[in-house]
Amino acid sequence: MKNMLMRYVAPCLVVAVGVGTFSLLDIAKPKPEKKLEQPRPLSVYVEPTERVRVALNVQAEGEVRAKVKVKLVAQIEGRISAVSPEFTEGGHRSRCKPV
Numbered sequence: 001m002k003n004m005l006m007r008y009v010a011p012c013l014v015v016a017v018g019v020g021t022f023s024l025l026d027i028a029k030p031k032p033e034k035k036l037e038q039p040r041p042l043s044v045y046v047e048p049t050e051r052v053r054v055a056l057n058v059q060a061e062g063e064v065r066a067k068v069k070v071k072l073v074a075q076i077e078g079r080i081s082a083v084s085p086e087f088t089e090g091g092h093r094s095r096c097k098p099v
Helices: 002-028
Strands: none
16 A cells, blocks of 8 residues: 555655746745846948949740731622732831732
């Protein structure tokens, strides 16, 4: 019986003493002083500005696509018998000239 009592009570007693010691040390510790720190000034470098003209050159490679695609269709059903020589792929055309 005494052996069983030491087997279960001794560990509980050790834990209780440890918790009690921790609590006493926590209560007895001194409170930290509160310091009000002044905000530090920021380091800033200032330079005067100058107005200068700058030419930008952009070199790029890629594919160009039109925003709007136009599909030419005959208004009257039938064959297209002739096409103006001015009508070429990527060419310009004036408003009044027939295609």
